[in-house]
Amino acid sequence: xxxxxxxxxxxxxxxxxxxxxxxxxxxxxxxxxxxxxxxxxxxxxxxxxxxxxxxxxxxxxxxxxxxxxxxxxxxxxxxxxxxxxxxxxxxxxxxxxxxxxxxxxxxxxxxxxxxxxxxxxxxxxxxxxxxxxxxxxxxxxxxxxxxxxxxxxxxxxxxxxxxxxxxxxxxxxxxxxxxxxxxxxxxxxxxxxxxxxxxxxxxxxxxxxxxxxxxxxxxxxxxxxxxxxxxxxxxxxxxxxxxxxxxxxxxxxxxxxxxxxxxxxxxxxxxxxxxxxxxxxxxxxxxxxxxxxxxxxxxxxxxxxxxxxxxxxxxxxxxxxxxxxxxxxxxxxxxxxxxxxxxxxxxxxxxxxxxxxxxxxxxxxxxxxxxxxxxxxxxxxxxxxxxxxxxxxx
Amino acid sequence: xxxxxxxxxxxxxxxxxxxxxxxxxxxxxxxxxxxxxxxxxxxxxxxxxxxxxxxxxxxxxxxxxxxxxxxxxxxxxxxxxxxxxxxxxxxxxxxxxxxxxxxxxxxxxxxxxxxxxxxxxxxxxxxxxxxxxxxxxxxxxxxxxxxxxxxxxxxxxxxxxxxxxxxxxxxxxxxxxxxxxxxxxxxxxxxxxxxxxxxxxxxxxxxxxxxxxxxxxxxxxxxxxxxxxxxxxxxxxxxxxxxxxx
Numbered sequence: 001x002x003x004x005x006x007x008x009x010x011x012x013x014x015x016x017x018x019x020x021x022x023x024x025x026x027x028x029x030x031x032x033x034x035x036x037x038x039x040x041x042x043x044x045x046x047x048x049x050x051x052x053x054x055x056x057x058x059x060x061x062x063x064x065x066x067x068x069x070x071x072x073x074x075x076x077x078x079x080x081x082x083x084x085x086x087x088x089x090x091x092x093x094x095x096x097x098x099x100x101x102x103x104x105x106x107x108x109x110x111x112x113x114x115x116x117x118x119x120x121x122x123x124x125x126x127x128x129x130x131x132x133x134x135x136x137x138x139x140x141x142x143x144x145x146x147x148x149x150x151x152x153x154x155x156x157x158x159x160x161x162x163x164x165x166x167x168x169x170x171x172x173x174x175x176x177x178x179x180x181x182x183x184x185x186x187x188x189x190x191x192x193x194x195x196x197x198x199x200x201x202x203x204x205x206x207x208x209x210x211x212x213x214x215x216x217x218x219x220x221x222x223x224x225x226x227x228x229x230x231x232x233x234x235x236x237x238x239x240x241x242x243x244x245x246x247x248x249x250x251x252x253x254x255x256x257x258x259x260x261x262x263x264x265x266x267x268x269x270x271x272x273x274x275x276x277x278x279x280x281x282x283x284x285x286x287x288x289x290x291x292x293x294x295x296x297x298x299x300x301x302x303x304x305x306x307x308x309x310x311x312x313x314x315x316x317x318x319x320x321x322x323x324x325x326x327x328x329x330x331x332x333x334x335x336x337x338x339x340x341x342x343x344x345x346x347x348x349x350x351x352x353x354x355x356x357x358x359x360x361x362x363x364x365x366x367x368x369x370x371x372x373x374x375x376x377x378x379x380x381x382x383x384x385x386x387x388x389x390x391x392x393x394x
Numbered sequence: 395x396x397x398x399x400x401x402x403x404x405x406x407x408x409x410x411x412x413x414x415x416x417x418x419x420x421x422x423x424x425x426x427x428x429x430x431x432x433x434x435x436x437x438x439x440x441x442x443x444x445x446x447x448x449x450x451x452x453x454x455x456x457x458x459x460x461x462x463x464x465x466x467x468x469x470x471x472x473x474x475x476x477x478x479x480x481x482x483x484x485x486x487x488x489x490x491x492x493x494x495x496x497x498x499x500x501x502x503x504x505x506x507x508x509x510x511x512x513x514x515x516x517x518x519x520x521x522x523x524x525x526x527x528x529x530x531x532x533x534x535x536x537x538x539x540x541x542x543x544x545x546x547x548x549x550x551x552x553x554x555x556x557x558x559x560x561x562x563x564x565x566x567x568x569x570x571x572x573x574x575x576x577x578x579x580x581x582x583x584x585x586x587x588x589x590x591x592x593x594x595x596x597x598x599x600x601x602x603x604x605x606x607x608x609x610x611x612x613x614x615x616x617x618x619x620x621x622x623x624x625x626x627x628x629x630x631x632x633x634x635x636x637x638x639x640x
């Protein structure tokens with residue numbers, strides 16, 4: 001498949017760039033330039049072959065995609081939340097699988113080690129994770145416990161000088177090549193604890209999940225723990241209960257809310273360009289009312305979504321963003337992106353199903369994104385719970 | 395080695411070009427600016443490569459208003475050590491060149507690099523005028539630059555080929571495609587740029603020699619005329635009378 005030049009131009013209908021600082025724009029433009037140079041030319045082929053291009057890891061580290069908001073003393077970039085969002089937006093504009101890899105490393109591995117880890121754990125893991133020397137993954141979801149993580153079966157038992165870890169996790173991004181895994185397991189009292197498991201520990205394996213029709217350029221797998229002896233110093237000391245993994249997911253969902261807007265913008269940009277180039281009945285199809293309806297609705301939804309994630313970023317910078325607000329943005333962005341991908345696919349006609357255009361890849365990717373890190377329906381119920389005070393799922 | 399890289403800014407290539415004030419001023423409203431690509435991709439990056447192999451410093455200089463600080467910070471993020479902005483409207487090439495020369499005359503730069511032209515106004519005279527003002531050698535359209543002892547070895551495009559020149563430093567070089575490969579700033583660079591010095595100087599009061607009266611856009615592309623292959627005479631008449639190219 002011939003590599004095409006990436007001619008993406010990001011839509012900014014309400015001049016929202018004026019809400020960003022010069023540094024935000026430099027960070028975003030840097031991530032965008034890297035995606036155009038290193039990702040776009042090979043992403044279609046990587047997806048077709050279901051391979052994660054390992055050479056992306058170094059580039060992701062260099063543009064600050066691993067732990068952008070982790071303080072510099074631990075190897076992070078010390079940036080604000082809007083910067084994190086913008087990086088995720090640009091990565092997912094390239095591919096949701098690429099963004100997933102960075103999200104997991106930042107929000108699900110580095111964030112809990114920074115927030116709940118000991119000083120020794122921070123110093124041991126964070127710099128290597130920030131540089132991409134080590135890759136991490138996050139084990140929460142189990143075969144029988146997805147939306148209800150509190151029911152997890154994975155467990156640790158205190159054996160005096162170590163913990164004995166047993167159980168299995170699935171749908172784990174990065175697991176096949178991860179060097180470390182932040183795993184959530186119940187202790188003997190049934191309290192959820194976080195523990196850092198390293199590749200090479202006896203009884204720990206990471207079988208890859210094959211045959212995916214989604215996130216094909218990202219590696220997904222399982223985590224299997226068969227009497228794994230984990231040193232006691234690997235337990236995250238400063239968190240107990242479901243609040244630990246849920247706060248990680250909050251951070252990751254924030255990044256997804258921005259990221260999905262990137263996928264939406266890529267689909268819109270491609271559809272807009274195609275609609276002006278594709279001639280039918282003697283005129284560009286962009287001149288027909290039904291195409292204009294699609295494009296006008298797309299840019300309207302994109303503009304609303306852009307405003308929502310920007311405002312959420314301001315709130316998160318001020319430490320005021322609630323989990324329910326983040327749920328609303330994650331749900332809205334992904335739904336917007338999926339809807340736009342489907343409409344954009346129609347504008348592209350038959351070409352929309354090929355790898356010549358990014359549409360079908362984004363659409364298939366987004367079917368994972370709409371499900372992982374809290375499904376579309378669960379996030380709706382979180383909003384419902386938040387406004388009524390009555391839980392519909394407990 | 396001390397290198398001065400002169401950078402200008404230019405509208406992003408996707409900008410819709412509009413004018414104001416009776417078509418005498420480019421309308422910058424809503425325009426995204428970038429560092430002029432010849433200045434950034436070739437002059438600045440080659441300067442950084444030379445610094446990385448030979449040691450020394452790279453200073454970027456821009457003549458312009460405070461709105462250009464974004465582009466200057468990007469140059470620092472890519473790797474320049476420090477930056478100078480001469481606080482003046484850069485609307486005349488002679489003025490810009492004189493201001494740069496005034497700044498540079500007592501700074502002992504070994505190399506002064508500029509892009510071969512700006513992509514906005516297609517100006518290509520600043521480099522030559524700096525060299526003239528400072529009485530330095532000037533090599534234009536350079537596609538390759540190496541340093542051997544105190545000499546610059548420069549390849550530059552000539553009509554139908556390439557000429558290799560040797561010139562003792564200091565000198566002024568205008569840089570063209572091929573000299574280096576564009577760099578994407580990394581996060582470390584962006585963070586370092588926060589604290590790198592950006593010195594803002596008042597104008598030296600150089601004289602402006604030109605004044606723009608009016609801009610106009612090229613007429614849009616017209617439809618093609620097809621002429622039968624048998625009818626060469628008609629083609630010649632059209633080229634002569636209508637297109638006026640022969």
